Amino acid sequence: MSLKPHIIILPRREENLMAVLKCHTRGVVIDVMKDLIKGITEWIKVTKKGKEEWDLSSKNFNIGDLSTLSLEAFESLIPFLQSVGIYCLDIDIYGTEDYTPDYVYDSVLVNELDLEEN
Numbered sequence: 001m002s003l004k005p006h007i008i009i010l011p012r013r014e015e016n017l018m019a020v021l022k023c024h025t026r027g028v029v030i031d032v033m034k035d036l037i038k039g040i041t042e043w044i045k046v047t048k049k050g051k052e053e054w055d056l057s058s059k060n061f062n063i064g065d066l067s068t069l070s071l072e073a074f075e076s077l078i079p080f081l082q083s084v085g086i087y088c089l090d091i092d093i094y095g096t097e098d099y100t101p102d103y104v105y106d107s108v109l110v111n112e113l114d115l116e117e118n
Contacts, residue, residue, distance in 0.1 A: 003087060006032050010063050017095040019063040024088045035084040040066070043080040049073050050080075067091040 003024035010019040023032065040061065044050035053073055057065045069077065081089060 002026075008032060015095065017093065019067065020092045020094065021063065022088075022090045022092075023086050025085045026087070032086065035086055036081070039080040039084040039086060040077070042083070043077050047076055049076040063091060064093070067093055 003026060005024050006022070008021040010021060012018060021032075021036075023036075025032065025035075040050075044054045044061070049072065053065065053069065054061055081087070
């Protein structure tokens with residue numbers, strides 16, 4: 001069975017910040033985030049490293065914490081992610097000081113008035 005790519009964008013409400021989560025899954029996955037939560041919950045529940053990361057996050061382990069895990073911690077998490085069908089997890093965090101709510105994904109990038117002939 002081949003791996004299926006997924007990209008999930010997770011905005012941070014209080015700031016102009018977003019996480020882009022990329023992973024691959026085997027077979028049909030209905031909800032990548034639910035499976036991610038299931039794998040991380042089990043990792044925290046049964047491993048010392050998972051419990052340490054849970055405590056370090058003040059019991060608020062989120063995408064920011066996941067994106068900054070040490071190599072040792074991340075390697076201990078991998079089997080738990082794979083057990084729920086998540087492979088090749090990668091997270092990028094993006095932010096900008098120049099964000100403006102006046103422009104969105106669907107903003108037209110052409111000034112139609114400048115296209116009109118005089």
